[in-house]
Amino acid sequence: MISRAxxxxxxxxxxxxxxLSGTGAWVLSAMQRYGPELVTMLWRILGNEQDVCDAYQxxxxxxxxxxxxxxxxxxxxxxxxxxxxxxxxxxxHKIIERKNLSEAVTDNSxxxxxxxxxxxxxxESLRGGIAQLPEHLRSVVTLHDLAELSYAQVGKxxxxxAATARVYRCKAIQLLTVLMNKKE
Amino acid sequence: xxxxxxxxxxxxxxYRLYKAVSKRIGLNADWVQNHIVGCSRCRxxxxxxxxxxxxxxxxxxxxxxxxxxxxxxxQAVGVLKHSLRNAPRAQKLKVMLPEPKLRERCQKYKHxxxxxxxxxxxxxxxxxxxxxxxxxxxxxxxxxxxxxxASRVGEEMANExxxx
Numbered sequence: 001m002i003s004r005a006x007x008x009x010x011x012x013x014x015x016x017x018x019x020l021s022g023t024g025a026w027v028l029s030a031m032q033r034y035g036p037e038l039v040t041m042l043w044r045i046l047g048n049e050q051d052v053c054d055a056y057q058x059x060x061x062x063x064x065x066x067x068x069x070x071x072x073x074x075x076x077x078x079x080x081x082x083x084x085x086x087x088x089x090x091x092x093h094k095i096i097e098r099k100n101l102s103e104a105v106t107d108n109s110x111x112x113x114x115x116x117x118x119x120x121x122x123x124e125s126l127r128g129g130i131a132q133l134p135e136h137l138r139s140v141v142t143l144h145d146l147a148e149l150s151y152a153q154v155g156k157x158x159x160x161x162a163a164t165a166r167v168y169r170c171k172a173i174q175l176l177t178v179l180m181n182k183k184e
Numbered sequence: 185x186x187x188x189x190x191x192x193x194x195x196x197x198x199y200r201l202y203k204a205v206s207k208r209i210g211l212n213a214d215w216v217q218n219h220i221v222g223c224s225r226c227r228x229x230x231x232x233x234x235x236x237x238x239x240x241x242x243x244x245x246x247x248x249x250x251x252x253x254x255x256x257x258x259q260a261v262g263v264l265k266h267s268l269r270n271a272p273r274a275q276k277l278k279v280m281l282p283e284p285k286l287r288e289r290c291q292k293y294k295h296x297x298x299x300x301x302x303x304x305x306x307x308x309x310x311x312x313x314x315x316x317x318x319x320x321x322x323x324x325x326x327x328x329x330x331x332x333x334a335s336r337v338g339e340e341m342a343n344e345x346x347x348x
Contacts, residue, residue, distance in 0.1 A: 027264065028273045031257060036282040039256050043248040049255070052248070056256040061263055119242050126239035145240050177232035180239070 027064045030075050038083055041147035045087040045130070046094075047123065055090055059083040077157040080149075084142045091131045129179035137172035140165050253282050 038059070042052040059082050063072070072078040130141055136158075143154045144165065151162040151169075158165065209216065211230075220226050249255075257277040261269055268274060290297075326346070333342035 024265065024268055025271065025273070028261075028268060028271060028277060031260065031277055032273065032280070035257060035277070035280070036253055039248065039253050039282070042256075043252065044243050044246075047243075047246070049249060049252055052252060053256045053259045057260045057263055060260040064264055064268075122235065122239040123243050123246075126236065126243060129236075146243070148244075173233065173236055176236045177229070180235060181232055 024064060024069055026071050026075070027060060030063065030079060031060060034076060034079050037147060038079060041080070041142065042083060042087050044146040045084070045127065045142060046091060047127065051087075051090055051094075055083060055086045058086045062086075074157075080143060080147060080157055081139065084139060084147075088131055088138065088142070091127055095128055095131060125180050126176065129176045132179050133172055133175060137168050137175060140168040141172045141176075144169055250281060253280055254278060 035056075039052060039056060042055050043049075046052055046055065059079060062082050063075070063079060066072050066078070130138060133141065139158055140154055143149050143157060144151065149157070151165045154160075154165045155162040160168075207213070211217075220230060257280055261274045261277055264274070330342050330346050333345060
């Protein structure tokens with residue numbers, strides 16, 4: 001009963017806050033609504049808690065300052081796309097930094113089968129591959145595989161059909177196999 | 185209306201076509217497996233795709249800290265404008281924990297729901313079967329009795345009795 005009253009209270013909070021759209025309270029409601037999914041997606045892209053918090057913060061800061069505090073027409077699409085972009089650019093920076101460091105320390109040109117099957121290595125090489133994908137393919141992979149959105153939702157967010165999203169995902173996997181096999 | 189029906193038909197045909205094609209040229213089809221055994225390039229390709237899928241499932245299977253959402257919300261709320269930072273909802277966001285989706289919450293009741301649905305379906309079928317049998321039995325009995333009367337008191341009399 002208490003939890004129901006609480007949830008009713010939350011709904012009421014939503015309603016009152018959304019009615020005050022001029023105050024920017026919709027940013028908070030967007031955070032409440034899409035926050036958990038967004039954190040999961042960012043965690044899967046970045047794999048580091050502090051980076052996730054930074055990317056999350058950047059996303060909502062961008063949202064709050066979108067066209068001088070205006071609410072975007074498709075909040076979900078805006079949030080997910082900008083979060084994915086922020087995360088990917090952070091990932092690229094990290095990869096470059098790591099590359100520079102590893103070049104300075106050791107030569108990693110020889111990969112043993114044990115390393116290839118190592119879970120951390122696999123995850124990192126996949127992240128590296130995703131960061132190298134062309135934008136249209138990368139968006140589909142991040143939204144479908146990492147944010148676990150359906151093809152229909154991905155299509156809606158990217159402004160393409162579900163069938164196109166499916167084709168892009170297939171192409172992205174093909175390209176990822178090539179990128180992951182490439183010797184660094 | 186017509187286009188809707190046509191679209192539905194088109195969708196079902198596409199689905200059937202996809203099923204038929206994937207049965208024949210899916211990765212588990214015998215001829216594909218036989219080819220893979222003998223072809224090193226295909227084996228390599230398959231292994232590469234497997235690696236990508238394995239990496240994707242590894243990434244998905246890594247859970248994040250439960251407090252990560254709280255931490256991210258706190259950090260994000262901290263850079264919003266003063267009025268938003270001090271709003272009661274912002275305080276709620278700072279202690280928010282991720283909750284499983286409705287679909288995931290219903291997952292554990294899936295089997296019980298399926299059992300209940302199956303029981304209801306069986307009961308309905310039984311009910312329909314019993315009623316239709318009773319109806320048939322009644323009609324047959326009436327026919328037999330009418331025939332008996334027709335043979336004893338004549339066709340006209342029997343018709344008069346059974347039409348009433």
